[in-house]
Amino acid sequence: TQLLEQSPQFLSIQEGENLTVYCNSSSVFSSLQWYRQEPGEGPVLLVTVVTGGEVKKLKRLTFQFGDARKDSSLHITAAQPGDTGLYLCAGARNNDMRFGAGTRLTVKP
Amino acid sequence: NAGVTQTPKFQVLKTGQSMTLQCAQDMNHNSMYWYRQDPGMGLRLIYYSASEGTTDKGEVPNGYNVSRLNKREFSLRLESAAPSQTSVYFCASSVGHEEKLFFGSGTQLSVL
Numbered sequence: 001t002q003l004l005e006q007s008p009q010f011l012s013i014q015e016g017e018n019l020t021v022y023c024n025s026s027s028v029f030s031s032l033q034w035y036r037q038e039p040g041e042g043p044v045l046l047v048t049v050v051t052g053g054e055v056k057k058l059k060r061l062t063f064q065f066g067d068a069r070k071d072s073s074l075h076i077t078a079a080q081p082g083d084t085g086l087y088l089c090a091g092a093r094n095n096d097m098r099f100g101a102g103t104r105l106t107v108k109p
Numbered sequence: 110n111a112g113v114t115q116t117p118k119f120q121v122l123k124t125g126q127s128m129t130l131q132c133a134q135d136m137n138h139n140s141m142y143w144y145r146q147d148p149g150m151g152l153r154l155i156y157y158s159a160s161e162g163t164t165d166k167g168e169v170p171n172g173y174n175v176s177r178l179n180k181r182e183f184s185l186r187l188e189s190a191a192p193s194q195t196s197v198y199f200c201a202s203s204v205g206h207e208e209k210l211f212f213g214s215g216t217q218l219s220v221l
Contacts, residue, residue: 002151009149031207042113042199042212043152088151092207096167097142101151 003027004091004100012106016078021103023089024071030092032065032072037086037102079107111135115200115213122190122220130185130216132200140203141183142167142210143175145196152199158183159206190220 004025013019023032031050035043047056049065049072056063060083062075076083088102113134122128134141139160144152144167154167156175164175172194174186183202187194197217201210 004151006151033209035210040214042201042214043210044212045209048209090152090210094206096154096157096165096206097210098154098168099144099152101149 002101003098004089006087006089006100006103008103009101010104010106012108013079015080015107015109017107018075018077019079019105020073020075021087021105022071022073023100025091026070027091027093028069030069032069032092033090033097034063034072034074035088035090035099037088043086043088076105079105081107081109083107113200113202113211113213115198115216117216118214120216120218122187122218124191124220126190127186127188128190129187130198130200130218131182132184132213133182134200134202134211135181136202136204136211137180138202138204138211139180140206140208141177142201142203143173143183143185144199144201145169145194146199146215147196155185155198157206192220194218195220 034046037043052067052069054065060077086102090099142157143155158164158177161180200213
């Protein structure tokens with residue numbers, strides 16, 4: 001059982017559509033990070049959220065940390081083919097970082 | 110600035126063989142990590158080193174050993190490889206725990 005559950009596992013949409021992916025857990029995290037991974041490469045950090053209820057925006061991407069610091073969401077507005085990739089959430093607790101299984105997003109032109 | 114460097118990029122082993130995956134970072138980071146990535150499982154933590162001289166088990170440590178050789182280098186050893194260890198292995202580093210992780214480009218390992 002994954003500590004962090006991500007949904008959906010796969011998502012295929014047309015260019016210009018909006019989408020939201022979720023990262024849920026029964027555990028509380030001191031911070032939560034979102035990464036994006038492209039084939040053949042390691043994940044690259046997009047954002048870190050720390051405070052319950054925090055909202056961060058990165059161009060067309062909006063990240064939210066749940067009030068109880070157990071879950072998070074990533075919303076993409078007007079998706080573009082360049083957004084295609086594997087989106088991973090990671091929760092920090094104790095001395096390590098634990099990852100969800102990821103959402104594989106495909107944006108078709 | 111090379112960041113996190115992993116070697117080798119690809120490796121094929123026979124069951125029972127041993128090998129060491131090498132990882133080095135040039136960012137003066139304190140913490141280093143080894144993850145494996147399998148389809149549908151995401152990244153699972155094998156071992157980590159919060160600081161030079163310390164190592165701790167992660168989620169899936171069985172069948173692996175690690176050495177934090179110095180602040181720069183953190184190696185992962187498979188003593189007797191098994192087909193279940195076929196995976197993509199990533200090394201990562203961070204300034205401290207709970208900080209941003211910087212990843213290497215991965216090692217694709219196949220155990221036949």
